[in-house]
Amino acid sequence: MKKILITCTDVIMFQFLLPHALYLISKGYLVDVACSSPEEYKKEMYMDYIRQSLPKECNIYNISAKRSLFSLQNIKAYKQIKNIINSSTYDIIWANEPVMGVITRLAAFGVRRKGKTKVLYLVQGYHFFKGAPLKSWIHYPVEKFMSQFCDCMCMVNWEDYFFTRKNMPKTHVEHIDGIGFDANKFKNADINKDAKRAELGISTDDILIVSVGELQTRKNHELVIRALAKLNNPKLKYIICGRGELLFHLTKLCNELKISDRVQFLGHRHDINEILKASDIFAYPSQKEGLGIAALEAMAAGLPMITSNIQVIKDFVVNGKNGYCFSPKDVDGYAEALKTLVENKDLRVSIGKHNTTAVEKYNLKNSLNEVESIINCI
Numbered sequence: 001m002k003k004i005l006i007t008c009t010d011v012i013m014f015q016f017l018l019p020h021a022l023y024l025i026s027k028g029y030l031v032d033v034a035c036s037s038p039e040e041y042k043k044e045m046y047m048d049y050i051r052q053s054l055p056k057e058c059n060i061y062n063i064s065a066k067r068s069l070f071s072l073q074n075i076k077a078y079k080q081i082k083n084i085i086n087s088s089t090y091d092i093i094w095a096n097e098p099v100m101g102v103i104t105r106l107a108a109f110g111v112r113r114k115g116k117t118k119v120l121y122l123v124q125g126y127h128f129f130k131g132a133p134l135k136s137w138i139h140y141p142v143e144k145f146m147s148q149f150c151d152c153m154c155m156v157n158w159e160d161y162f163f164t165r166k167n168m169p170k171t172h173v174e175h176i177d178g179i180g181f182d183a184n185k186f187k188n189a190d191i192n193k194d195a196k197r198a199e200l201g202i203s204t205d206d207i208l209i210v211s212v213g214e215l216q217t218r219k220n221h222e223l224v225i226r227a228l229a230k231l232n233n234p235k236l237k238y239i240i241c242g243r244g245e246l247l248f249h250l251t252k253l254c255n256e257l258k259i260s261d262r263v264q265f266l267g268h269r270h271d272i273n274e275i276l277k278a279s280d281i282f283a284y285p286s287q288k289e290g291l292g293i294a295a296l297e298a299m300a301a302g303l304p305m306i307t308s309n310i311q312v313i314k315d316f317v318v319n320g321k322n323g324y325c326f327s328p329k330d331v332d333g334y335a336e337a338l339k340t341l342v343e344n345k346d347l348r349v350s351i352g353k354h355n356t357t358a359v360e361k362y363n364l365k366n367s368l369n370e371v372e373s374i375i376n377c378i
Helices: 012-026 040-043 048-051 073-086 098-107 110-113 134-148 158-167 183-187 193-199 221-230 247-256 272-277 293-300 329-342 345-360 363-378
Strands: 003-009 030-036 060-063 090-095 118-123 153-157 173-175 207-212 237-239 263-267 280-285 305-308 323-326
Touching: 003 012, 003 073, 012 030, 012 048, 012 110, 030 048, 030 073, 048 060, 073 098, 073 110, 073 153, 090 098, 098 118, 098 134, 118 134, 118 272, 118 363, 153 158, 153 263, 153 323, 153 345, 153 363, 158 173, 183 272, 183 293, 183 345, 193 272, 207 221, 207 272, 207 293, 221 237, 221 247, 221 329, 247 263, 247 305, 247 329, 272 293, 280 293, 293 345, 305 329, 323 329, 329 345, 345 363
Parallel strands: 003 030, 003 090, 030 060, 090 118, 118 153, 153 173, 207 237, 207 280, 237 263, 280 305, 305 323
Antiparallel strands: none
């Protein structure tokens, strides 16, 4: 019976990895979890939910790591994880995310050198990639150096996979089709569309664009707002589900562009599957995207896509089939794609139907099997 330690932030465990932990437990593995809690998510009390969801036999540790790679607090986090590792005998240590990945691999150096433990690092999208800002590439030498401290690096998109194969040739690299999500939750959401739209303040004859993502620079919601302003169509509405530090800036921009009556900021929502079912078009203008779960959820809900042509998004959105892809700086491209979809309901419907089928390979069941297979092989 293999014993596994999974390290990550609590928000990643809550959003993506908890089904994997539960699946591994159901297959007979012993699983412990060590999570850090980013300040911006502490009030969500994700650690409480994680404790309630996992069996009592699981040890659940709270780690004092910070998201900044250069925070001195991470020295304490390193010592905490090292103590956890040394106080037990783990067959597999599964690290996630850049900072927790570095801390965990360093902490596991001793036991791995003794040949007692294998280390898996799941890369949920590099910060550096083709077209990324120059400052993002500061992470590359760190990742390249740290690649020697694990037995396998697993990628969730093909761009990162081939980059790692080329630039870290001594590293054992695997690829999986995303971290998985419950497609049926979005495909089969049963709602009264008119009632849901009324709840959101959207008329039945409006064309509703939706984006899901934090109000941060990398999510790039400003691009869609500017594209919307180029189309003089009062029936074209835009809602954004997410919160963040750019709320004031984006609200001010809407006022300046005189489209504040067509844009809503809904904050954090727990009914995303219902909102997607009530919408007509999904916009995903991210400047950086490691997993792309929000876009996959929209595909499962049967929406046509307008997305950026970056990283993992390129793996599942094919221009002209799933929707339209553009540079995350191409306001005119987004505006033209919106115009095309707004004017052609049949096109929206046909692309949406295609997406409900195309998204199946990213379903949670496939990801659970892929990850378990890698764990068994390293």
